[in-house]
Amino acid sequence: MSQSNRKLRLYVTIGQRLFRDSLLFQLLLHNEIDLVGESESGIDTLKNLESARPGVLIIEENLPDNDGLTIAEHALSEHPTIAVLLISDTPVNANRLAIYLEAGIKAVVSKHQPIQDLVKTLFYIRNGQVYVGAWQKPDAPSQGMLNAYNALSGREREVARLIASRTPIKDIAEQLGVSCKTVHSYKDRIFVKLGFERLPELILFMKRHHNGAAA
Amino acid sequence: MSQSNRKLRLYVTIGQRLFRDSLLFQLLLHNEIDLVGESESGIDTLKNLESARPGVLIIEENLPDNDGLTIAEHALSEHPTIAVLLISDTPVNANRLAIYLEAGIKAVVSKHQPIQDLVKTLFYIRNGQVYVGAWQKPDAPSQGMLNAYNALSGREREVARLIASRTPIKDIAEQLGVSCKTVHSYKDRIFVKLGFERLPELILFMKRHHNGAAA
DNA sequence: CACGTTTGTAGGAAATTCCTACAGCAAAGC
């Protein structure tokens, strides 16, 4: 997945603390990510870039003080090597995308996309590549995820359901009449198949497929 | 902390998927929280409440289709027992808060507050109590956190710094010339003292105190 | 049918979490 072996030096500019925090908590779970700075306004961002020297800048389109695009352009004129990922408020169309790319922005993710898209994009652009993948297939919103669910085997689905409903592994093992080790194996395989790394992703995924533990 | 022993049945209405996801990932880490539904619009929310029967509804003030307050009032007229937590776009003042409380809303958290505030408030109101704590002391933004940092002992700070910079426990033990077990003890104590439960919280905390691993 | 893949099963090593222990020292009292 990740070609580059050095850490991803990340700067995040998001106005609202609540969302900045929760996004950062997610991103910081990846230990390749090194947060070198954050701010809530464009001006602060420009001031800090010099010393923070990020490799990637995630910046919101609508900032309290300025337009994210403007800030990004300023940032790029001073530090052309930064890979900028713009978070847009609205779904992105080809026209807008073209404008962004022309400005030197490497990728755009809309706030209406799942967080996995952001993470995927982030890792993709970190080597300087432009990412335009997401808008080419806007017809299949969660199709990939549905496919992923279908890829689970019967036993895996059972385990996935139980894990998502927070049944302890030991209880699952008991219920299914297998050893804990086996349940762990299922768990591992589920996470690999779905591309997840942590429990909340699985819980949310199962809820959204109406297979959660609606008690 | 949590008086009630049954799970917190949570419904979340946040327009933007990216933020809904990242917030949910955080909230779902708490295993007392049982997500019974989510939507991105007020109308959907009202439609789903009947079957989801949440104990707590977290709802954004500004939704794509409607005003969160209006939706909350509708929801409360049908299901008066739901504890509503409104996420407001702007900092909340006493006047606005009074309006909200009169409408039957249990708490308001602004998007400019840290995520811990949201979580704390969520657990507080789950038993039906009104939460008005956050705006009574708006003068001390991160004072509590600074105090918390000062509460760490010298050795704990060293370990906190190394952990936040993602140094493996074994390396930390080596560097400090103590056993892994000891490092784990420090880690445990750090997390208890700061009230954290997961690594990203510590990383972010250390960054924000300029004690991160600015390589 | 033979060969590659998926599924159900499980074990081992290393790491992590959670809890407990304990000696030394410092501050707080009495």
Add this chain to the structure above:
DNA sequence: GCTTTGCTGTAGGAATTTCCTACAAACGTG
């Protein structure tokens, strides 16, 4: 001054988790 109490540095144990490997039975498909 002496005792109690609490914090700091140190560490061990048990249970759990993660990560990786293994392997036989079933399955599918040229």
